Amino acid sequence: MSAVPLVAIAPEPAxxxxxxxxxxxxxxxxxxxILPQLAGAGLFRIGVPANQGGLDGTTVDAIEAIASVAGHSLTAAFVFWGQRTFIEYLLHSPNEALRERWLPALLRGDLAGATGLSNAxxxxxxxxxxxxxxxxRSGDSSSAGxxxxxxxxxxxxxxxxGFLAAAAFDHIEGGPPSIFAIPHDAVGVARSDxxxxxxxxxxxxxALALDGAVLDASWQITADAPAFLARVRPAFLGLQCGLSTGLARRAxxxxxxxxxxxxxxxxxxxRPLARELDSLTRRLLDGVQHGTFLSTPAALFEVRIGLAAVVDQAVRLEVVTAGGRGYLRDQGGTARxxxxxxxxxxxxPSIVQLKNQLAQHRQTKAA
Incomplete structure (x- = not known):
């Protein structure tokens, strides 16, 4: 079977x-x-420096924590991913005031962090x-926003x-896109049902809609979205891969x-599926830990695609072994x-999108 998760959550939240x-x-x-349960177990603090209110460790530890939660509930792990990824953005942001103002509430689970950077x-x-x-806006550039x-x-x-949502914006007047933290209670910000x-x-x-919302530079996570996104993409996708790893292990x-x-x-x-899961997980954790995915994002895409395939096969085999019992509600979670x-x-990014990106990458490399 697959390796035991490196990070296990406490018995009560589990x-x-x-x-x-x-x-x-x-x-x-x-x-x-969900947020209070995860925060109460200290999960959002994993991989966050102690001098920032965290428990130290690395992003790899956070990936394994998400995987551990995913073995119990993918819904909770998905929320965990959104929260922890937003925290990662603040840790990388040059806007120290924004980080100091909001990071404590995010770590405590008092405020939700939503990563709206999938589009970006x-x-x-x-x-x-x-x-x-x-x-x-017209006026003094330091305050007009x-x-x-x-x-x-x-x-x-x-x-x-209550939430903060990260989103990337192009600038009508030119220049690189930037990323803002959007507060839920700002005028012009609307959350759908x-x-x-x-x-x-x-x-x-x-869905989140902005209609004439006004924010100044104090809400700006970064003024250079492309460079910032390239730096945080390994964490964004790596933490997301924790969903697949945990679900496959549970199956x-x-x-x-x-x-x-x-x-x-x-x-x-x-047996070969378990070996493939372990191999892909090692590649994921090693690449994130040593920073190799920064220069080779295609390798990270391949891991994400591979893990999705393992999840699909593992769950199908669970259905086979569960038999008719697995088709009943509240009977071990197979149907869920x-x-x-x-x-x-x-x-x-979906598997279709990643496969298309890899195809383009190979064509460019061949040319």
Whole structure:
């Protein structure tokens, strides 16, 4: 079977996640509870320097923490990814005042951090243009700020109780795009109702629209989005890969717990799959730890694609070993994990987008 996660969550939050995993996936009533549960376990502080309020460690530790949560509930892990990725943005931001003002509340789970940079990551890879636009207001440049407009159709962790959302904006007057932290209560900022998802329904996933919102430089995460995005992309995708790693491990563990006859029927498929999962996970953690993905993003794309394939196969084999019991609700989570696994290929950047990027990369390299 696959290696045991390097970071395990405490028994109490793990039990809460196991108890409510089905409800978190299928309903929205517990959406407000996820952040406090994860924060209470100190999970958002993993990989954050102690002098910034964290528990030290590295981004690799945070990836493994997300994987551990994903083994209990992909909905909670998805929220964790959004929160921890936004924290990563603040850790890399040159705007020290913004970090000092908001990082403590994010680490405590008092405020949600929403990573609205999926559009920006696709922009960085020339997949789509930016959907948000900033216009410099007249007056003293140090205080006048910008008028912000645009819409992002899908952002997770837009907690109704309060959030900051990161989004990239092109500048009408020219210059590189920049990234702002958008407060939920700014005039001109509107959150839609929760999207009608088929699963992960407690993830506070909604659309965000800006209509004439005004923010000054104190809300700017970076004035150079392309350079910033290239630096944080390994963490963005690496933390996201924790979703796949944790879900695949949980499916393989369920197979291991099946009857001897069921295990024997799939053994020839499970063993190489477990080895592939371990190999991809090592490549992921090594690349993030040593910074090699900064110069070779294609290698990170390949890992993300490979992990998605492993998740798909692992969950299908879990269905085979579970038999009819797995098709019943509240019977070990097999049915829920099939729904969770269906989300892995489409979370941005999607597998289709990454495969197209790799094809273009190979064509360019060949030329």
């Amino acid at each position: 039990a809460w996640l196991d108890t409510h995993a089905e409800a978190l996936d299928a309903q929205q009533e517990l959406a407000r509870e 990551m696709k922009y960085l890879s020339a997949i789509e243009p930016l959907q948000m636009h900033a216009t410099r 910008w008028t912000l407009n645009g819409k992002l159709p899908w952002i997770t962790n837009l907690r109704r109780e 929760d999207l009608d998802l088929v699963a992960l329904r407690s993830s506070n996933t909604a 393989l563990a369920a197979i291991e717990a099946a009857s001897p006859a069921a295990r024997a029927a799939v053994e020839d498929e499970v 994990r099939t729904r969770e696994a269906a989300f892995v290929p489409i979370v941005t």
